[in-house]
Amino acid sequence: MHSHIRKLHQLADNSSRLIIGLMSGTSLDGLDIALCRITGAGTTSRIELLEFTTTDYDEIYRQRIRSVFSRREVDLQQVCLLNPWIGRLHGQMVKDALKRWRIPAEEVDLVASHGQTIFHAPRSQHGLDDYPNGTLQIGDGDHLACQAGIITLSDFRQKHIAAGGEGAPLAVYGDYLIFSSQSQNRVLLNMGGIANFTYLPASMQAGEVFSSDVGPGNTLMDAFVQQQFPSLTYDRDAAIARAGRTNLPLLEALKDHAFFARKLPKTTGPELFNLDYLHQAQRRSHTQALTDQDVMATLNRFSADTIVGALRQCEGKLQDYHLYASGGGWHNPLLMDNIREQLPEVRIHSTEDLGIHPDAKEAVLFAVLANECVAGGQVSFSNPAEGIPNVTMGKVSFYD
Numbered sequence: 210m211h212s213h214i215r216k217l218h219q220l221a222d223n224s225s226r227l228i229i230g231l232m233s234g235t236s237l238d239g240l241d242i243a244l245c246r247i248t249g250a251g252t253t254s255r256i257e258l259l260e261f262t263t264t265d266y267d268e269i270y271r272q273r274i275r276s277v278f279s280r281r282e283v284d285l286q287q288v289c290l291l292n293p294w295i296g297r298l299h300g301q302m303v304k305d306a307l308k309r310w311r312i313p314a315e316e317v318d319l320v321a322s323h324g325q326t327i328f329h330a331p332r333s334q335h336g337l338d339d340y341p342n343g344t345l346q347i348g349d350g351d352h353l354a355c356q357a358g359i360i361t362l363s364d365f366r367q368k369h370i371a372a373g374g375e376g377a378p379l380a381v382y383g384d385y386l387i388f389s390s391q392s393q394n395r396v397l398l399n400m401g402g403i404a405n406f407t408y409l410p411a412s413m414q415a416g417e418v419f420s421s422d423v424g425p426g427n428t429l430m431d432a433f434v435q436q437q438f439p440s441l442t443y444d445r446d447a448a449i450a451r452a453g454r455t456n457l458p459l460l461e462a463l464k465d466h467a468f469f470a471r472k473l474p475k476t477t478g479p480e481l482f483n484l485d486y487l488h489q490a491q492r493r494s495h496t497q498a499l500t501d502q503d504v505m506a507t508l509n510r511f512s513a514d515t516i517v518g519a520l521r522q523c524e525g526k527l528q529d530y531h532l533y534a535s536g537g538g539w540h541n542p543l544l545m546d547n548i549r550e551q552l553p554e555v556r557i558h559s560t561e562d563l564g565i566h567p568d569a570k571e572a573v574l575f576a577v578l579a580n581e582c583v584a585g586g587q588v589s590f591s592n593p594a595e596g597i598p599n600v601t602m603g604k605v606s607f608y609d
């Protein structure tokens with residue numbers, strides 16, 4: 210038996226594993242790095258978040274990714290070169306974080322890397338019947354493993370598609386294993402660039418669990434701020450949006466898209482929700498001359514309304530639930546106010562109340578998926594009727 214397989218076998222046999230989960234999301238803000246001790250697997254998983262940091266990306270990273278991000282026509286050489294370049298950069302960021310935490314790389318069993326999504330193409334968006342759903346994350350796991358010196362699992366979304374899903378949201382697997390509660394019905398709402406939620410019934414019945422993207426979280430607000438205020442990457446504390454007023458004709462035009470009428474589950478991305486989407490809505494509503502503040506206030510309200518609208522769309526299936534928010538949108542006070550105002554009957558918390566920092570949740574998810582790939586399988590979780598296939602996910606990269 211090759212020593213690599215023996216090591217993997219040993220990891221799987223251990224009662225717990227030290228796993229670093231990595232998430233680099235559509236906001237291009239930075240690499241989320243979560244060091245987790247995971248004991249057991251499946252529904253007996255116990256997660257302890259030991260360390261968490263977000264290593265901010267510099268302008269070089271953002272410019273290089275933006276040149277190939279959510280674009281139909283790109284420089285294929287640039288994509289070819291970014292794949293190893295991101296893998297090595299993420300590997301170095303892991304090493305730097307471990308150094309700061311004074312943890313030797315040898316003590317870490319696995320890295321679970323999401324990579325960087327550069328294009329997401331569910332059939333509902335590409336419309337080509339003779340093609341499957343598609344999604345592409347770069348930041349190659351072999352390069353990351355060699356740079357970090359740690360066995361790395363990566364490219365999780367492909368197996369989800371291979372098994373009939375759209376490659377997202379994957380949060381549902383981790384949400385079910387970590388956050389299910391027999392005392393509460395729960396909605397786990399993640400507001401990153403794109404907003405998505407998972408419903409977890411107190412019954413713990415997998416057949417009642419469902420999950421979906423619902424529309425833009427921060428992505429449209431970020432894109433507009435970055436265009437109009439080049440020194441900014443986002444509307445910190447909603448200062449710009451708070452200085453404006455929602456424009457109802459623009460809001461209605463933004464909401465007027467087939468995506469919102471589509472049944473759940475569904476997925477999307479900045480391939481749809483981008484500045485062209487905003488400009489088309491402004492043309493249709495003759496609101497091109499609005500102030501930047503009014504546009505930001507309207508985009509903020511658009512994200513809130515589409516999130517609440519998706520929850521209302523599922524009212525028959527959502528019973529008296531607690532909502533636990535995560536992702537950067539939790540830090541946007543106006544977005545949270547706009548949501549709370551429309552959901553007065555819902556108790557709204559952050560995942561901090563469940564022991565997981567709201568910024569760390571997605572990175573922790575990938576650590577859980579890696580743990581399932583290596584040590585899981587005893588208790589399968591799936592709900593094929595809701596586009597949640599029963600699969601293990603992740604490709605394994607050894608470092609030598």
Ligand SMILES: Nc1ncnc2c1ncn2[C@@H]1O[C@H](COP(=O)(O)OP(=O)(O)OP(=O)(O)O)[C@@H](O)[C@H]1O
Nearest residue numbers: 234235236401402403427443445446536537540541
């Ligand atoms: N203090 C704040 N005020 C307003 N918005 C904030 C604040 N802090 C973070 N955000 C928002 O959160 C975003 C980052 O969120 P997050 O890291 O969850 O996104 P992501 O993981 O890249 O997205 P996705 O989950 O779609 O891949 C920022 O770009 C910004 O829009």
Ligand SMILES: CC(=O)N[C@H]1[C@@H]2OC[C@@H](O2)[C@@H](O)[C@@H]1O[C@H](C)C(=O)O
Nearest residue numbers: 326329377378379380401403405571
């Ligand atoms: C293709 C892709 O990267 N999708 C992301 C994005 O960011 C939020 C939402 O859209 C979600 O569907 C997904 O990430 C989270 C981690 C998920 O898979 O659950």
